Amino acid sequence: MRIAMIGTGYVGLVSGACFADFGHQVTCIDKDADKIDALNAGAMPIWEPGLQSLVQANAARGRLRFTTDLEGGVKGAEAVFIAVGTPARRGDGHADLTYVYAAVRELAPLIDRPPPVIVTKSTVPVGTGDRIVEILAEEGVAGAAVASNPEFLREGAAIRDFKIPDRIVVGAEDERARAVLREVYRPLFLNEAPLLFTSRRTAELIKYAANAFLAVKISFINEIADLCEAVGADVQDVARGIGLDNRIGAKFLHAGPGYGGSCFPKDTLALLQTADAAGVDQRIVRTVVEVNDRRKASMAARVTAAMGGSVAGKRVAVLGLAFKPNTDDMREAPSLPLIEGLLKSGAQVAAFDPVAVEQARPLMPDVEFAADAHAAAEGADALVIVTEWDEFRALDLDDLAAAMRGKVLVDLRNVYDRADAERAGLTYHGIGRGEANRARNVQAR
Numbered sequence: 001m002r003i004a005m006i007g008t009g010y011v012g013l014v015s016g017a018c019f020a021d022f023g024h025q026v027t028c029i030d031k032d033a034d035k036i037d038a039l040n041a042g043a044m045p046i047w048e049p050g051l052q053s054l055v056q057a058n059a060a061r062g063r064l065r066f067t068t069d070l071e072g073g074v075k076g077a078e079a080v081f082i083a084v085g086t087p088a089r090r091g092d093g094h095a096d097l098t099y100v101y102a103a104v105r106e107l108a109p110l111i112d113r114p115p116p117v118i119v120t121k122s123t124v125p126v127g128t129g130d131r132i133v134e135i136l137a138e139e140g141v142a143g144a145a146v147a148s149n150p151e152f153l154r155e156g157a158a159i160r161d162f163k164i165p166d167r168i169v170v171g172a173e174d175e176r177a178r179a180v181l182r183e184v185y186r187p188l189f190l191n192e193a194p195l196l197f198t199s200r201r202t203a204e205l206i207k208y209a210a211n212a213f214l215a216v217k218i219s220f221i222n223e224i225a226d227l228c229e230a231v232g233a234d235v236q237d238v239a240r241g242i243g244l245d246n247r248i249g250a251k252f253l254h255a256g257p258g259y260g261g262s263c264f265p266k267d268t269l270a271l272l273q274t275a276d277a278a279g280v281d282q283r284i285v286r287t288v289v290e291v292n293d294r295r296k297a298s299m300a301a302r303v304t305a306a307m308g309g310s311v312a313g314k315r316v317a318v319l320g321l322a323f324k325p326n327t328d329d330m331r332e333a334p335s336l337p338l339i340e341g342l343l344k345s346g347a348q349v350a351a352f353d354p355v356a357v358e359q360a361r362p363l364m365p366d367v368e369f370a371a372d373a374h375a376a377a378e379g380a381d382a383l384v385i386v387t388e389w390d391e392f393r394a395l396d397l398d399d400l401a402a403a404m405r406g407k408v409l410v411d412l413r414n415v416y417d418r419a420d421a422e423r424a425g426l427t428y429h430g431i432g433r434g435e436a437n438r439a440r441n442v443q444a445r
């Protein structure tokens with residue numbers, strides 16, 4: 001099947017490469033000529049495990065092409081996916097649909113007969129598909145089949161998620177759209193990936209409901225972590241103790257510095273906008289947004305407290321900048337408000353991230369970037385683990401402690417245990433690890 005992908009960002013590129021790997025003929029289109037030139041030269045615009053070899057293999061077999069030419073790119077396509085960005089609109093948090101609608105208007109005059117099925121893969125609010133049908137009609141394209149096929153891949157595990165999805169959601173109003181999308185995803189039926197057909201509006205909402213629910217889970221365990229600290233319990237054990245219950249599930253129960261990334265922050269805000277427009281309050285999601293914003297903003301104070309109440313003139317080593325491991329994505333990363341807060345309070349910050357430094361550098365001009373974890377720790381008063389990259393899971397803490405001036409380890413991802421840190425002579429400050437507080441409380445009594 002011939003597939004066109006409009007927008008060759010994280011989702012468009014991964015989806016396009018995976019569709020090509022299934023055997024489809026895929027053309028990925030983007031307005032960003034530098035990106036397309038780089039892809040045609042075999043360079044990846046994003047850091048994602050396994051992506052380069054997948055792209056190169058499929059490009060070499062002639063199944064995957066990259067172009068800025070929309071007309072040539074969509075010619076003969078049976079399915080045209082729209083995977084452009086839908087960032088939060090400044091001011092109100094509504095999903096900015098400018099890029100989606102612009103792509104539809106550019107596409108309209110190029111539509112062949114029989115017309116392709118137009119599929120939104122971008123995360124778009126309920127009713128966007130309806131509006132696309134109207135725009136196409138305004139542009140003289142009647143009776144277009146428009147479907148919603150939200151994407152659930154996670155950055156850092158994107159290829160695996162795309163190829164072995166928990167489910168594929170397709171929202172469509174007509175049989176032709178369902179038939180085309182069934183054919184697009186047929187190779188995945190071998191893996192028995194459930195294909196869930198719904199109405200278009202339902203599919204659009206499923207994506208927001210899924211992300212909002214995951215954001216709720218993260219914020220829930222973060223608040224439980226605060227309680228653990230106050231009452232002398234350990235959130236790692238609480239998470240395990242509840243996560244083993246199948247009704248709850250163990251995933252997304254890792255206490256930390258708050259969620260970031262390109263999806264949860266903007267999608268929770270956009271869901272609230274949809275709810276406001278519909279006159280239906282979503283108090284849980286509203287609270288989660290507030291809890292998460294506060295949490296991210298409070299991390300600098302947490303580090304400051306661990307360092308004795310002031311960071312002025314002190315040196316802080318930050319390990320991990322990307323919003324999560326295995327990506328160079330810095331969008332809404334918890335490292336940003338943390339570092340900003342520390343710098344404002346007079347700290348010097350030396351940071352290291354295995355892949356995100358290039359993305360981070362322009363966002364934090366006053367930070368010193370180190371070549372590795374050891375170099376960052378050199379002379380530092382405290383070491384703060386912000387992103388749980390694999391290479392930070394087995395650090396030689398003795399070695400780092402010896403290089404540091406102070407002896408404070410703030411572990412915002414609970415990679416280590418108190419005992420690991422103490423063996424190296426470091427004082428440990430994890431998230432929701434309240435055992436030490438309990439010991440203090442018992443002594444005080």
Ligand SMILES: NC(=O)c1ccc[n+]([C@@H]2O[C@H](COP(=O)([O-])OP(=O)(O)OC[C@H]3O[C@@H](n4cnc5c(N)ncnc54)[C@H](O)[C@@H]3O)[C@@H](O)[C@H]2O)c1
Binds near residue numbers: 030031262
């Ligand atoms: N990144 C993720 O993990 C993820 C996961 C699931 C869903 N999504 C959703 O997928 C959508 C895309 O996200 P992303 O992270 O891939 O965005 P991105 O910013 O990485 O990529 C978007 C691309 O679209 C291009 N573009 C914009 N308008 C265009 C046009 N008219 N014609 C051609 N190209 C155009 C841009 O140049 C850019 O390269 C968003 O709605 C997002 O919410 C993202």
